[in-house]
Amino acid sequence: MFGTIQSYFRLRYGRDKAYYRMLKTIFGLRPNNIELYKLALIHRSASLFLDDGAPINNERLEFLGDAVIESIVSDFLFIEFPEADEGFLSRLRSRIVRRSSLNRLAIEIGLDRYVIAQGGNGFAQKHLYGDTLEAMMGAVYLDKGYDFSNRLFINGILRKYVDLDDMSEQETxxxxxxxxxxxxxxxxxxxxxxxxxxxxxxxxxxxxxxxxxxxxxxxxxxxxxxxxxxxxxxxxxxxxxxxxxxxxxxxxxxxxxx
Amino acid sequence: MFGTIQSYFRLRYGRDKAYYRMLKTIFGLRPNNIELYKLALIHRSASLFLDDGAPINNERLEFLGDAVIESIVSDFLFIEFPEADEGFLSRLRSRIVRRSSLNRLAIEIGLDRYVIAQGGNGFAQKHLYGDTLEAMMGAVYLDKGYDFSNRLFINGILRKYVDLDDMSEQETxxxxxxxxxxxxxxxxxxxxxxxxxxxxxxxxxxxxxxxxxxxxxxxxxxxxxxxxxxxxxxxxxxxxxxxxxxxxxxxxxxxxxx
CATH class of the missing domain: 3.30.160.20 (Double Stranded RNA Binding Domain)
Incomplete structure (x- = not known):
């Protein structure tokens, strides 16, 4: 009995430890509520189900993270291009936040290795990693607030992996x-x-x-x-x-x- | 000479005083940087121009505020409807943030009386007040930060002027x-x-x-x-x-x- 409990805790702790390590490595963050981040990794295709049939997956967090990223990127571009008009800012933002671009980013930071999904190459899978990155940013936002999410996304991801000069050159x-x-x-x-x-x-x-x-x-x-x-x-x-x-x-x- | 300077200052102070009063009345806020809010009121049709021909108006702030509002509303709906799926949340959000709805809100809070625009009933004027509300939220965000903007929009505007029960009922x-x-x-x-x-x-x-x-x-x-x-x-x-x-x-x- 004691052995079972012990191995249960070891298993659980072991599992969570991997999440903590991943968050530290990829996002440089120490979570307050680890459950949020676990949830952010569960793609629709791997949904868990509650007793009443309601699915548990990262889609709600993705809904939130998508909007948070858009706000963060808007702020960044607003400050970064003080002379640019609204049309330029909008087009540059849409280049950065579009799913294919977020998908590439998610792979570059290594998030793809942690996504929990069921196989299949259908349309739903197309931007799987980008969707997960959005959900992850939703989790960061809920766990750590907007300003933290802002610094994380801009300094930890955008500035490192997005060639803004190239993008804005293409745009002009x-x-x-x-x-x-x-x-x-x-x-x-x-x-x-x-x-x-x-x-x-x-x-x-x-x-x-x-x-x-x-x-x-x-x-x-x-x-x-x-x-x-x-x-x-x-x-x-x-x-x-x-x-x-x-x-x-x-x-x-x-x-x-x- | 002294009289001119004095009346200039009186005029300027008088002008700014009106802005301060408006911000206090409508948003319950005391600005750090009043210039941001003045800029937020200048519609494209009333643009000022710099020496190099670049127009000065609220379109950049509108670009920013639009994204900030979307993030704030997403957060709010995420928390308010813990059981709702992502499709419901998206549809409800789009009902709230669409221009016609923001336009109505801007009028209800009395922002329409302060917008600086040139007449005309063209397409650009259609959501004039909603656009200004977005720009205003962009100014609040830059001046006071995200968390302040969040509280202001949710408690000062959304909860007072939007019938969420009705909206979510229509949606379901x-x-x-x-x-x-x-x-x-x-x-x-x-x-x-x-x-x-x-x-x-x-x-x-x-x-x-x-x-x-x-x-x-x-x-x-x-x-x-x-x-x-x-x-x-x-x-x-x-x-x-x-x-x-x-x-x-x-x-x-x-x-x-x-």
Whole structure:
């Protein structure tokens, strides 16, 4: 009898010890309520069931964590890009918080090894690890509060594993965006670039006009051809969006299946 | 000269005093940084412009506040409905945070009187006050932190002006949801209800079968006819959603134009 109890406790303690270690390693945190984090690891496919048939899994925590992450990332981008307009911030945020991106993050921090799920490669499994990361952040939020979650996600995950410079560059690469859009919508693009009248070898200056289906749609100037092209494309995009085309948001949404 | 300076200061002080008073009255808060709140009131249509042409308005704060409100409301619903599944929580959240609902809230708390905007009844103006409420919550978040914003929004606004019982009842009124869906999708609904075999006057028991286009689609039992109908409809909805119909989310999304 005593042996049974003892081995029960050893088993339980042993189990929990692994959770404590994982939380320490991956998130650098020491939980107050370990049960929250255990729950966060249980994917729908591995649900436990209460007597009344209600399933126990991480979906409620995922609902919460998803919103918490979005708020944390919004705060971060707001401060990090003081000059950026709301459209840029929204597109960058959607790049960071989309499921495929969170899924990649979850794998990079090593969370994938701890997820409790039943096999199968169906649609539900597609962003399994990203969903778990969201649920985990829901657990951190409930256990440790918002400010702790904020520091953890930004310093422990985002700054380490997300190349923000690259992302924001992609986001402001208006030429690529415009080309993507034109291919998708079967439009013909042309770029007319030339040194402008004020051009000298010492202070070069370029002008570009971008034509969509032969129609001049944006002008730009700059110290290099590249810069003038980017500005011309930016103007063209602005005009196209005013006409109801969604050039930038289409690109940001991606073909991510979300 | 002295008079000019004096009246300038009086004007400025007078202006800020009005902001302080408004924040005290509407949000019960005493700001650390009043400028944030002033900015939150400036709608895009009334933008100021920097020398480089960059507009100054509340859109960045709105981007932030929108996410903060969503996180706060998610937390609240998570705690308030410990038994609810993630689908219910999501639908209830979307009812609360949608622009038309925030717009109504902004008017109820009296924020509409302070919004700085240029006239016009275009689309941009549609949720003007709701957008401002979001921006205001963004300002509160930056000025006072998340926990303060949380208490303010839940206790000062949500609990006072949102009828959660009514909302959650609408959300769990499966019969109404199913009827709405059937009208929208031109399906014929029938309800077959009868006392079940175990029926006695003392412990009445009912069974309902709901038929969609003549086909039995859900069964339910209950102590009243109404209860059995609700359960039958819930089962029918679950089946329809598994077949790819979005019965509940369509209803939650509403024809809100979002």
């Amino acid at each position: 690469d208006f030429k690529s965006r415009l080309i993507e859009w034109s291919q998708k919508n079967r439009k013909r693009l042309q770029f007319d670039s030339a040194p402008s009248a004020s051009y000298t070898a010492k202070s070069p200056h370029f002008r570009t006009t971008v034509l969509v289906d032969g129609r001049p749609s944006g002008d730009g100037e700059g110290d290099s051809k590249k810069e003038s092209e980017q500005r011309a494309c930016q103007e063209a995009i602005r005009r196209l969006e005013r006409l109801g085309e969604s050039v930038l948001s289409e690109a940001a949404g991606g073909s991510d299946g979300e | 009124d499966f019969k109404s949801r199913l009827i709405e869906w059937s009208q929208k999708n031109r399906k014929r609904l029938q309800f077959d209800s009868a006392p079940s075999a175990s029926y006695t006057a003392k412990s009445p028991h009912f069974r309902t079968t709901v038929l969609v286009d003549g086909r039995p689609s859900g069964d339910g039992e209950g102590d009243s006819k109404k209860e059995s109908e609700q359960r039958a409809c819930q089962e029918a909805i679950r089946r329809l959603e598994r077949l790819g119909e979005s019965v509940l989310s369509e209803a939650a999304g509403g024809s809100d134009g979002e």
